Amino acid sequence: MREITLPVADDIIRDLQVGEPLALTGVMITGRDAVHKWMMETFITKTRPPQGDDLEVYEAIKPLLNGSIIYHCGPVVSGLDTGDYRFVAAGPTTSIREEPYQGAVMEHFNLKGAIGKGGMGLKTLTACQTVPAVYLHAIGGAATLIAQTVEKVLGVYKLDFGVPEAMWVIQVKQFPVVVTMDAHGNSLHQKVEGRSKQQLESLLAVA
Numbered sequence: 001m002r003e004i005t006l007p008v009a010d011d012i013i014r015d016l017q018v019g020e021p022l023a024l025t026g027v028m029i030t031g032r033d034a035v036h037k038w039m040m041e042t043f044i045t046k047t048r049p050p051q052g053d054d055l056e057v058y059e060a061i062k063p064l065l066n067g068s069i070i071y072h073c074g075p076v077v078s079g080l081d082t083g084d085y086r087f088v089a090a091g092p093t094t095s096i097r098e099e100p101y102q103g104a105v106m107e108h109f110n111l112k113g114a115i116g117k118g119g120m121g122l123k124t125l126t127a128c129q130t131v132p133a134v135y136l137h138a139i140g141g142a143a144t145l146i147a148q149t150v151e152k153v154l155g156v157y158k159l160d161f162g163v164p165e166a167m168w169v170i171q172v173k174q175f176p177v178v179v180t181m182d183a184h185g186n187s188l189h190q191k192v193e194g195r196s197k198q199q200l201e202s203l204l205a206v207a
Helices: 010-015 033-044 054-065 095-109 122-130 143-147 188-206
Strands: 002-005 021-030 069-071 076-078 086-089 113-116 134-137 150-157 167-181
Touching: 021 054, 033 054, 033 095, 054 095, 054 150, 054 167, 086 143, 086 150, 095 113, 095 122, 122 134, 122 167, 167 188
Parallel strands: 002 021, 021 069, 069 113, 113 134
Antiparallel strands: 021 167, 076 086, 134 167, 150 167
16 A cells, blocks of 8 residues: 655656555545535635635635645534544545536645545546546545544634534544546546446347
């Protein structure tokens, strides 16, 4: 398993290949539907004017996202009443919901990757080639085990979105993932889908 330290340089990202297992160490941020929509509308397409603490949060997350990775995750967090936050469960969320936003978000914030489950589409794959970046698959159903790789919760932004939708800044060690979309246009998800389609067509032809 190859060890990657965040933030990560472009040459390392370009060297990663589909199917390669990685262990991530460093600082990353969680973000799901509400965060991606907020980023897109407020700072990229600018169809929504900044409100409340938007500009303050934007300036805070820019250096954290630059060269790092966003994790599609709605964690279960303890210590909400005291501020002594700990991740109890941190499993990946289905990533395709972020497909309308992910490519543009990667480019805008110089993100080097996204972690989730289930893969993403052509927009994200194209952005992976230009940024460059990768899509990383985390193990579904291993939320408690993944949470054990979160050494510390460094902070949280947009908690008003709700605990699962907030941006949690986390320090991780040996976070296990597999590269399933690389910076060269290769997608394991496309390959699996293509093979499944061929097998289905063969079965239908026999029937």
